[in-house]
Amino acid sequence: MDNDDRELIANLKHESKRDLAFQGLVNKYQERLYWHIRKIVINHEDADDVLQNTFIKVWGNVSNFREESSLYTWLYRIATNESLTFISSKKRRSFMPMNDVSEYLMNNLTSDPYFEGDEIQLKLQKAILRLPEKQRLVFNMKYFEEMKYEDMSKVLDTSVGALKASFHHAVKKVEEYLKNTD
Amino acid sequence: MDKLKNIVPELSKIKKENPYGVPDKYFDDFYARLQTKIDAEKRLVPRQQNRTIRFLKPIIGLAASFALIFMLVYWPLKIFMPNQLANNTEILDKNDVDYLSIVEGIDEDSFYTLLDEPSNSVDFSNEDLMSYVSTNVSEYEIYLATNY
Numbered sequence: 001m002d003n004d005d006r007e008l009i010a011n012l013k014h015e016s017k018r019d020l021a022f023q024g025l026v027n028k029y030q031e032r033l034y035w036h037i038r039k040i041v042i043n044h045e046d047a048d049d050v051l052q053n054t055f056i057k058v059w060g061n062v063s064n065f066r067e068e069s070s071l072y073t074w075l076y077r078i079a080t081n082e083s084l085t086f087i088s089s090k091k092r093r094s095f096m097p098m099n100d101v102s103e104y105l106m107n108n109l110t111s112d113p114y115f116e117g118d119e120i121q122l123k124l125q126k127a128i129l130r131l132p133e134k135q136r137l138v139f140n141m142k143y144f145e146e147m148k149y150e151d152m153s154k155v156l157d158t159s160v161g162a163l164k165a166s167f168h169h170a171v172k173k174v175e176e177y178l179k180n181t182d
Numbered sequence: 183m184d185k186l187k188n189i190v191p192e193l194s195k196i197k198k199e200n201p202y203g204v205p206d207k208y209f210d211d212f213y214a215r216l217q218t219k220i221d222a223e224k225r226l227v228p229r230q231q232n233r234t235i236r237f238l239k240p241i242i243g244l245a246a247s248f249a250l251i252f253m254l255v256y257w258p259l260k261i262f263m264p265n266q267l268a269n270n271t272e273i274l275d276k277n278d279v280d281y282l283s284i285v286e287g288i289d290e291d292s293f294y295t296l297l298d299e300p301s302n303s304v305d306f307s308n309e310d311l312m313s314y315v316s317t318n319v320s321e322y323e324i325y326l327a328t329n330y
């Protein structure tokens with residue numbers, strides 16, 4: 001953990017410095033966490049909700065943070081869990097079968113007013129949305145965010161070997177989709 | 183990542199960039215919106231209950247449950263079946279009175295002799311036992327008793 005994060009954590013646990021430290025933490029991590037969440041839930045409004053919930057969780061649980069992992073992986077872990085919980089609750093509320101989750105996300109993608117990519121970017125995003133949930137997470141974290149497998153392992157609570165295998169399968173499937181779909 | 187070019191040429195052709203956008207100044211006022219939400223959450227958190235009340239709560243609950251069961255079972259019985267309850271009490275009282283009158287009828291010496299008398303050790307010979315079994319138990323019952 002870097003010194004800035006260590007100081008942030010110390011101040012967050014200190015009653016009188018807590019508010020200011022929390023503002024510092026939000027400013028430092030909001031963009032990175034937002035893009036991580038956005039790639040999972042796709043829709044901007046959903047991502048905004050999940051990001052707020054993530055920081056509320058952080059606010060409520062920072063006193064329990066044991067500093068065994070870095071602040072960055074702890075935050076990513078909360079953000080990932082919040083995003084997956086959000087999708088599960090959507091699925092439950094609308095009685096969606098498993099396959100329909102990717103359909104739901106696909107609809108979010110095609111109707112997203114803030115999507116700024118071209119045709120080929122849209123095709124790549126569609127290929128990614130067809131992946132199983134775990135492979136989709138791993139692909140985004142490795143390919144776009146270029147996260148180390150060791151950090152990813154802490155975020156997703158999965159072994160490095162399993163993550164490498166997931167990424168390998170994901171890349172193959174994306175390539176296959178890009179090659180065979182017009 | 184260079185290895186990817188050989189393994190996945192189609193994917194490698196696509197520029198690695200973020201295709202998603204956000205509304206203008208979204209990140210600038212995110213903290214202010216978050217702060218409003220956190221303040222609202224803080225107001226929702228109920229005030230900490232008095233420790234004594236928290237400790238006594240399960241006990242009071244249990245006592246209330248027993249009282250409720252008593253009221254739901256005993257009171258309706260008392261209201262709708264008063265005779266039945268009175269009879270039960272009467273029968274019990276009658277048995278007690280009979281027993282007491284027998285005991286009172288025995289003089290003190292006979293009573294202690296009765297208490298000292300070994301009631302469990304009854305002496306009987308094998309012949310007595312055989313004759314009892316042959317007169318009171320059938321062969322079929324003996325067969326059943328020895329096979330189960």
